[in-house]
Amino acid sequence: MRIRFTGTAGHAGWPAPQCTCASCNQAQADRRLPLRVTVDDRFRLRESGAAGPVPQGYTVTPTPDGVRVEGPDGGRLLYARSGPAAPPDAHAVEAAVPDSGFASAPPQQVDMVIVDAARRPETIGELRRSGVIGVTTAVVAVGGDHSVRSPREFARRARLWGAFAPGDGHAMSCPPSVWPPSRPRGPHRVLVTGGARSGKSAEAELRLLAEPRVSYVATGEPADADRDPEWARRVALHTARRPRWWETEETRDLSSLLRRAGGAVLIDCLGTWLTAAMDRHGLWDEEPAPGAEKRVEAEVRDLLEAWRTTRAYVVAVTNEVGSGVVPATRSGRLFRDHLGRLNQWAAAESEEVVLVTAGRVLELP
Template sequence: MTVDNVLSLSSPDSAVPNPPPDGYSAVLTPYGLRVDGADGGRLLYARPGAPAEPPEDADPDDPRPAHQADLVLVDVVESPETIGALRRAGVVGFTTAVVAVGGDHRVHSPGEFARRARLWGALAPSDGQELRCPPATWPPSRPHGPHRVLVTGGARSGKSAEAERRLLGEPEVLYLATGPAPDPEEDGSWARRVAEHRARRPPWWRTVETPDAASVLAEARGAVLFDCVGTWLARVMEDCGLWAGEATDAEERLAGRVAELVAAWRGSAAYVVAVTNEVGSGVVPPTASGGLFRDWLGRLNQSLAAESEEVVLATAGRVTQLP
């Protein structure tokens, strides 16, 4: 890519091959290759996996820190979480234009590439397009709280990956895990699944493991990934004694817990993305408790969807926005 028709950049980890022209400077930083222009503008060709913390000498009270760029180029296919890292580090500020590059066969269509870029608050220019800094169309819309997204789908449909993808551009994310703690000795399959999810998440995301999802949603600010509604319901059904028919008022108690969750979802001030299971499209559960779980989760999904700005269906790794 070429800057101002005077400077060519080939890699975020490679210095400019020739001395930059008068008025320009180019230097390798922990965040990538930075170019300062003759007009004082700052461009960063971001390094995948850039650090998520500001430099030690950064002034938190400076409205335009010296490490903040005016335009940042990010290979969002190789490392989309770099956008979130740079926002967290202060390299990407409110006025920084983020440009998504790297679209190729790793993303199935230009439309999907542009959709992902919008989720992260980035532009997706076409090949050969000339961009001015700041671009005339900046900033693009990006979800902020309060904003609720329900991602549903069957087993291994890609719903958790889609939910995680939506929050990769956020500087602060709270991961609300409602399933049981993994125990490799007791359930190796579940432990492996949890490990896979943890490995996908950026290291600066915080994790809270609790079945008390309503309290977390009520108090949260910023961005929250709630994974998942189905495991939450299974734990609450057990707490209420519904699985084993231990309490005569079990369904009444469960209804109260469900109402609390829906109210917290409705009133949350955060940007929340929740994962849930689509359980009504398969075989009829062979047990009474399985049928209860299916029915309660189906009704809960409807209640959450009614209070959501967006509902997304994941199927075979593709996503469809539901009207």
């Protein structure tokens, strides 16, 4: 099958009519029409199904994951749903109820998936997890609009997710004639640094939305609604924005976790891990016990060795320190020194390091 994209943007196009926002201004040089997909130039495909009669030799079938198209040449395409995700047991339920309007077969790998990556990029991870997207499946990211900073940013995200971001007029064969773009996979280490409220955690999470299995490692204090309701609310909001299939592990034993980990791991963050390590060894005290600083350094070096040798795809968040300000307290200066060294050493053993400031991402060579 030949899949043609005569439009690749969201329903209003990009730039949106009469809109003068920064994103739409940047899109003026790369204008995109609302999404329009045709199959072999014979019929138009929508998220709800075919727009009009389906030519002989093609099948268009609604499934819990979206609309599945099979062509006379054996090509298999999925136009993924952009609404709320299907429940985890949707395929089993639909298989038991054949008159529900959905295909009763369990999910099977397809050759191409079209995903509205502006509205629900986590769909890519869901479909990889279920097996619909395999290593040879071409993932096509469409739907860009001014909810994304710029067309360039949309393309950057697509690359991180192992997806194509076609422009208007682009045509692709299904099955694909070229290998799908690669994405980072283990062993691969990414260090995301930035100041407070810089957007560094959001960037780390965004990078892993397309992964089928993610362990979210929280190194901070567990939320206690009775002791600190405001902190508990913050943690709850943070948790709610993650995909439902991500597993959360609260631990300070990062070395052991990295040594046994596979798949994808998000650590948030190294700064809170170091705070706890300094507390365990009494380094916050005015008069620390003899050897306390060396014990903290030993923990840091053990963590770095685990970071260097891990087999996982790891994205770790850390706090940027210093920026010319000397802390007024002894403990503050100690923390700055230890975290600064930890960041430098982790960066030296990372394939990628990015700095996030005001929500903007700067790749550090």
